[in-house]
Amino acid sequence: MGTAIQSDEAKLQIRRVVLSGYYGFRNSGDEAVLKSILFALAEEGAEQGIRFVPIVLSGDPEWTTAMYGVEAVHRMRLGEVLKALRGSHGLISGGGSLLQDATGAKTIPYYTGVIKLAQLLGKPTFIYAQGIGPVNRRWMDPMIRGVMRRSAYVSVRDAESADLLGRMGISRDRIDVVPDPVMALPLAGEAASGGRAAAAELAAEAGAGAPATAAGDSPLPLVGVSLRHWRKDGADLARAAAALGALARSRAVRLRFLPFHTPSDAEASRWVMEQLGDLGASTAEIAESNDDPQAMLLEVSRCDALFGMRLHALIYAANQSVPLMGLSYDPKIDQFLNRLGLKAVGTTESLNPKAFTTAMCSLLDDAAQWRKSHESAIERLKREARRPAKQIASLLR
Numbered sequence: 586m587g588t589a590i591q592s593d594e595a596k597l598q599i600r601r602v603v604l605s606g607y608y609g610f611r612n613s614g615d616e617a618v619l620k621s622i623l624f625a626l627a628e629e630g631a632e633q634g635i636r637f638v639p640i641v642l643s644g645d646p647e648w649t650t651a652m653y654g655v656e657a658v659h660r661m662r663l664g665e666v667l668k669a670l671r672g673s674h675g676l677i678s679g680g681g682s683l684l685q686d687a688t689g690a691k692t693i694p695y696y697t698g699v700i701k702l703a704q705l706l707g708k709p710t711f712i713y714a715q716g717i718g719p720v721n722r723r724w725m726d727p728m729i730r731g732v733m734r735r736s737a738y739v740s741v742r743d744a745e746s747a748d749l750l751g752r753m754g755i756s757r758d759r760i761d762v763v764p765d766p767v768m769a770l771p772l773a774g775e776a777a778s779g780g781r782a783a784a785a786e787l788a789a790e791a792g793a794g795a796p797a798t799a800a801g802d803s804p805l806p807l808v809g810v811s812l813r814h815w816r817k818d819g820a821d822l823a824r825a826a827a828a829l830g831a832l833a834r835s836r837a838v839r840l841r842f843l844p845f846h847t848p849s850d851a852e853a854s855r856w857v858m859e860q861l862g863d864l865g866a867s868t869a870e871i872a873e874s875n876d877d878p879q880a881m882l883l884e885v886s887r888c889d890a891l892f893g894m895r896l897h898a899l900i901y902a903a904n905q906s907v908p909l910m911g912l913s914y915d916p917k918i919d920q921f922l923n924r925l926g927l928k929a930v931g932t933t934e935s936l937n938p939k940a941f942t943t944a945m946c947s948l949l950d951d952a953a954q955w956r957k958s959h960e961s962a963i964e965r966l967k968r969e970a971r972r973p974a975k976q977i978a979s980l981l982r
Contacts, residue, residue: 633978808832
């Protein structure tokens, strides 16, 4: 058997691909994107007779190599990036919100610069489920337009991103609109063990590396909470605290705060917990930070419902069919919720505690109906999330 497997592997075409994104910074959402892309490339490549060998541009190459077992080089060391690109068969840029200037004026020049460098070296470039925008500095449009026009494949994670590229002059028929890659991320062991049920059994037997407090040791409904700093005055977090406090005092629940970006999310969560006041029969706790995206996916899968600001907390919940409510701080939250036929329960400017409590109690009381109503949309997003990997494998074959 071992010889047969080695023989099959020997027949696979080797394709070295450089991956560019916000990797190596221990942001659970972006790390989940990377792990999802690596998983999809491995699966789709194998189906088409290709073995992908990834080289990740990372802010912490040693950590990335240890976490994913892949080659990694420092994203800011030009010599290392050049060497990786020269020895590759192409560059994958994405996913995530890479081409936007909300976080500063250096982001777009960096990511388009990496793409341009690959193109100057004659390497095909692939845009993988990116969220484009906001782009407030119009002088950056030509940077984006230039690299997009020369890319072999362009996919974005929502129609709004496609529309923005269209306004920049990219032909709409060249843009593939697909879900975020994380929609297709499996639980640890899921692919090899025959599906979600088998994976859940494995996770339960092994503990899956999750904190003991995450196990089902409480009779209270488990409500996952994912918050982040956004407004400088903290008014958004104060409103979230008021809403969660109202829920906890009206119904006995177990609030479990899930930090997706350490240490900032943990700090935001602790601050909110301090504002909750008397919880009556309810409890509140914070999950241990975990760099492994699939460990966080497992955390979310154990929730009875989830309230989140972080996009990938909401995507994790949808991935695992956990009833969810989003708090909008960015258009990308509304765009994702819209694909599920949902609207945000509030924004960083407005969140009504009574309306929040009513909506969350409805999710907890009728979770089965929520899953039934959104099952087809979730399954469609999972299938479509694999399309970029399938296209890239086909183009590099």
